[in-house]
Amino acid sequence: MPTKEARRAPADKYDERRNQLAESALQTLGELGYARTSLREIANNSAFSHGVVHYYFSDKLELIIYCVRYYKARCVTRYDAVVAESTTPEELLDAFAAKLVETVQEEAAMHRLWYDLRTQSMFEEKLREAVLMIDATLEDMIWRIVTRYAELSGRPTSMTPHAAYGVLDGLFQQALLGHLTGSADAVDAMAAQVHALMPLMLAPAVDAAGG
Structure with a gap:
């Protein structure tokens, strides 16, 4: 009787190896960024040879897009x-x-x-489709938070999904920059700003007299 491994489709094994390569590559990409990372650099910092990496991904761009999609697919349920x-x-x-x-x-x-990739997509056309797709899923993720907050508050939101995402993503990016450059209070300031900004995303309350 065939083993479970023997019964697995070649496509499953191919995708599994690509996922393994993505896991391995993400650390190098996160450390070096888009411009300074090559397939060879990724291979040198992983358990996989340059030939293996190149077999599963035709070039750096394909690998990077796959890696970010792979990572963000987990993030959107955060x-x-x-x-x-x-x-x-x-x-x-x-x-x-x-x-x-x-x-x-x-x-x-x-x-x-x-x-880094979102900025690069303004110059690198091949990145745009993936970046726009990922950006849309992140916007949906934030909108679920905003609409649930509005529901719990008993008031509708006054924001559009795009505007709410822009506000909170900008706040997050600034906190990330502060954190990466050594600001000790960057994340605490972000948390305080979330508490201050979210109520402003709700429509004004209507008093009992309807005024």
């Missing part, structure tokens, strides 16, 4: 528990801010790579 488990607007704000702080502190290199 706040699902915040949405599902929060029962008050204050609880949601606390959990959301804490999760933002955690990801800046623990995964700064990956976020730095993302912002």
